Amino acid sequence: xxxAVGIILNWYKKKFIVTPxxxxxxxxxxxxxxxxxxxxxxxxxxxxxxxxxxKT
Numbered sequence: 296x297x298x299a300v301g302i303i304l305n306w307y308k309k310k311f312i313v314t315p316x317x318x319x320x321x322x323x324x325x326x327x328x329x330x331x332x333x334x335x336x337x338x339x340x341x342x343x344x345x346x347x348x349x350k351t
Contacts, residue, residue, distance in 0.1 A: 313342030
């Protein structure tokens, strides 16, 4: 999960020059109870600039 969040943070910093908020959760099983580890993330549509202002 740390790596998945890191990828999103780096992409936002390079493309938009902001730091987004991210919530990540890990699921280990699919709906049919088969082992299927994957990460779900909620990511804001924007982020904080270095001066503390929000950029959409």
